[in-house]
Amino acid sequence: MLIDPASYRPRFTKAIEYVKQEFNSLRTGRASAHILDSVKVDAYGNQMSITELASISVPDSQLIIIKPWDKSLLSVIEKAIRVAQLNLNPIVDQELIRVPVPTLTTERRHELVKILHQRAEDGRIMMRQIRADLRKEIEKQEGEAGVSEDDIKKSFSQIDDQVKSSIEEIENLVAKKEEELLSI
Numbered sequence: 001m002l003i004d005p006a007s008y009r010p011r012f013t014k015a016i017e018y019v020k021q022e023f024n025s026l027r028t029g030r031a032s033a034h035i036l037d038s039v040k041v042d043a044y045g046n047q048m049s050i051t052e053l054a055s056i057s058v059p060d061s062q063l064i065i066i067k068p069w070d071k072s073l074l075s076v077i078e079k080a081i082r083v084a085q086l087n088l089n090p091i092v093d094q095e096l097i098r099v100p101v102p103t104l105t106t107e108r109r110h111e112l113v114k115i116l117h118q119r120a121e122d123g124r125i126m127m128r129q130i131r132a133d134l135r136k137e138i139e140k141q142e143g144e145a146g147v148s149e150d151d152i153k154k155s156f157s158q159i160d161d162q163v164k165s166s167i168e169e170i171e172n173l174v175a176k177k178e179e180e181l182l183s184i
Contacts, residue, residue: 003134003137003138003155003159005158005162008130008134008159008162009162011130012127012130012162012163012166015123015126015127015130015166016123016166016169016170018123018126019119019120019122019123019126019170019173020173021037022119022122022123023116023119023173023174023177024037025037025038026112026115026116026119026177026181030061030062030101031058031060031061031062031063031064031099031101032058032064033051033056033057033058033064035064035086035088035101036049036050036051036056036064036066036081036086036099037049037051038084038086039080039081039084039086040080041053041073041076041077041080042076042080043070043073043076050066050077050080050081053068053069053070053073053077054066054067054068054069054073054077054097055067055069061101062100062101062102062103063098063099063100063101064098064099064101065096065097065098065099066090066096066097066099067095067096067097068095068096068097071095074092074095074096074097075092077090077097078090078092078097081097081099087102087108088100088101104181109181109182112181113178113181113182116174116177116178116181117174120170120171120173120174123170124167124170127163127166127167127170128163130163131159131160131162131163134159135156135159138152138155138156138159139152
């Protein structure tokens with residue numbers, strides 16, 4: 001056999017994990033530290049995530065509290081949250097930042113569902129790209145000693161099955177997240 005399935009499954013797993021992270025960043029009207037995962041802060045000459053610069057807590061379903069380890073970063077973190085287009089308005093309160101999470105309107109929920117479907121399509125594209133890369137690797141080996149047409153067909157079939165199963169997993173995640181977004 002040309003390519004061992006164990007060698008390419010981690011690529012699909014990584015792609016699924018990336019899609020899950022993208023879905024987690026979509027807010028559902030309840031406060032969650034994951035809402036801030038996509039926010040990057042210019043600190044110490046680098047782009048850093050808030051979790052690298054502060055502790056984040058969620059005391060109730062409508063509030064996120066960020067406590068930076070370096071107090072000089074308060075305004076930088078606040079600005080990064082405002083610029084991130086998350087529809088959040090952070091409030092600097094002495095040594096911490098309070099981020100009230102407003103409840104979602106029906107219109108905003110539908111917008112988030114559209115964004116969810118765009119991110120799901122990006123995930124499906126990643127799966128197809130991985131498949132295309134693996135097919136190219138297999139096609140390079142065509143005609144080599146010890147590589148039969150049956151081996152090639154079997155490898156293509158295994159890869160296609162993996163892609164199909166990964167896309168089904170994305171669809172299940174979409175259905176679950178869509179239900180979560182639309183429930184009030």
